[in-house]
Amino acid sequence: MTIETKPRKPGRLIALLLLFSGAIASPAQIKTTRNYPKEIRGYKVERTVVEVKKPETETRNSGNKGGEPNAEADVDELIKLGKPQLARVTPLGITFEVPVIVSPVKQSGHVDFLVFEDMVVNGASVNIDEYQREFDLPNKQPLTLREPLHFYIYLPGALMAALGDWSDSKETWPVTGRVYIFGRFKKSLLHFKRVVPVELNVTMRNPLKER
Numbered sequence: 001m002t003i004e005t006k007p008r009k010p011g012r013l014i015a016l017l018l019l020f021s022g023a024i025a026s027p028a029q030i031k032t033t034r035n036y037p038k039e040i041r042g043y044k045v046e047r048t049v050v051e052v053k054k055p056e057t058e059t060r061n062s063g064n065k066g067g068e069p070n071a072e073a074d075v076d077e078l079i080k081l082g083k084p085q086l087a088r089v090t091p092l093g094i095t096f097e098v099p100v101i102v103s104p105v106k107q108s109g110h111v112d113f114l115v116f117e118d119m120v121v122n123g124a125s126v127n128i129d130e131y132q133r134e135f136d137l138p139n140k141q142p143l144t145l146r147e148p149l150h151f152y153i154y155l156p157g158a159l160m161a162a163l164g165d166w167s168d169s170k171e172t173w174p175v176t177g178r179v180y181i182f183g184r185f186k187k188s189l190l191h192f193k194r195v196v197p198v199e200l201n202v203t204m205r206n207p208l209k210e211r
Contacts, residue, residue, distance in 0.1 A: 036197050040180060043195035049185045050137065050196055051106045052077050076199045078103050079179050082144065084151070084207045093155045096207055097148040100131070102138060109137035111183035119151075119177035119200075122170070127152045137185075172203040 036045045052074045082099030114131035133147055181196040
């Protein structure tokens with residue numbers, strides 16, 4: 001005895017495949033779909049107005065693989081954080097000083113100020129004032145800005161207990177957030193007033209381990 005089965009409709013199968021592939025989008029794909037405003041404080045938003053220089057060894061390796069440079073992803077290497085230092089302890093929280101390191105770029109640019117958004121250190125939201133100091137983008141080697149950032153972390157409850165929890169935690173702290181770089185950048189032969197969003201997803205050493 002044979003049992004007849006109805007063939008599945010190809011259209012339904014394709015729809016299921018499309019739905020499944022959309023549900024497992026890679027983190028890289030999700031990151032590139034972030035929507036930024038078109039303009040902030042009179043500066044037009046443009047991610048690729050600057051091009052970060054790659055170390056020679058990294059450039060050679062990528063060239064051997066035949067890969068194309070990804071300016072959209074490389075711009076997130078523009079801002080890095082140095083070794084933090086404990087600056088102040090109050091009954092309400094702690095403040096750290098963190099150096100800012102700017103990677104060299106292929107064109108000229110002058111930064112007017114920096115704005116920080118959605119900054120999280122070791123799972124805690126931090127307040128960072130706007131960096132209202134101008135500087136030129138470096139072209140040859142990384143530039144450490146003269147004035148460090150001040151990370152303020154509010155610690156509710158008993159301060160000493162909270163400090164103990166933080167100091168006994170990880171050797172390094174994850175840092176995520178966003179930096180908006182406002183300035184004037186050269187593209188081809190022209191200079192443009194732009195703001196460059198940089199997504200931070202880095203780690204820094206736990207300064208409380210050194211107390």
